[in-house]
């Protein structure tokens with residue numbers, strides 16, 4: 188088969204690769220209905236995160252199970268399944284506590300920008316839909332594999348409650364779906380920080396009540412203004428830079444919560460500032476597996492449409508154009524059809 192390999196920064200190729208095979212008795216092979224490019228794929232693409240050798244890309248996936256190993260008991264060939272970027276057994280103490288992305292046996296799932304994918308720990312990792320989904324649900328189910336799950340974790344980790352005032356830093360797919368998640372959890376006021384008209388519009392359709400275009404100290408001042416000088420109850424940091432983190436901490440009320448779900452790059456925190464601001468911090472790689480059943484239900488019953496973040500759809504072989512479009516911010520997120 189052909190699959191997506193990053194050779195060096197900016198050099199994405201769709202090239203001949205060996206077909207995935209069952210390696211462990213707990214593996215499954217999934218034929219992908221759709222896959223996509225993630226904001227986090229842009230870190231190595233831009234050379235900010237170093238790669239040591241040509242690397243298979245992609246970690247967001249959904250599709251039909253083709254084959255399972257001898258040890259797989261609950262997942263069966265023919266099922267439509269969704270999994271997360273970390274495979275997990277879903278039975279160890281960390282999984283039971285809801286932190287499947289810290290599973291004692293976790294394994295990164297890589298190489299999903301391909302027609303077929305090997306998923307380790309299939310029983311613990313994959314969640315099947317009630318039946319084969321109609322085509323129009325596939326983008327939203329795919330979004331649940333990462334960006335919706337990550338946005339949901341952002342809202343959950345920041346303890347968003349009914350009536351809360353929430354601010355979201357970042358207008359990428361995760362930030363937009365953090366807006367949607369906060370709305371689902373009953374937030375009354377949702378302030379989205381964005382400078383892009385198309386993204387502002389989508390944020391509003393997902394439940395944002397206010398838009399703040401300013402950044403840095405001006406952005407913080409604007410949020411303080413909008414909250415009568417109190418700050419937001421919950422600030423969802425969905426970028427991972429020093430600037431976005433400082434903005435999030437500065438916009439939170441004393442006793443409030445900051446969640447951070449973008450992989451931090453070059454971020455350092457001032458402990459004294461945190462100490463005197465009384466801010467809770469909670470973040471990390473989202474335990475998407477914990478939320479998958481809830482997210483699939485919401486999508487299946489058509490209560491939410493997280494798939495709207497895909498504003499570009501390409502055949503898988505044009506994956507390099509998907510990276511370019513996202514890198515140049517011409518697209519929020521590129522969906523790829525094998």
Ligand SMILES: [Zn+2]
Nearest residue numbers: 225227247333
């Ligand atoms: Zn991702």
Ligand SMILES: [Zn+2]
Nearest residue numbers: 277279282290
């Ligand atoms: Zn586990």
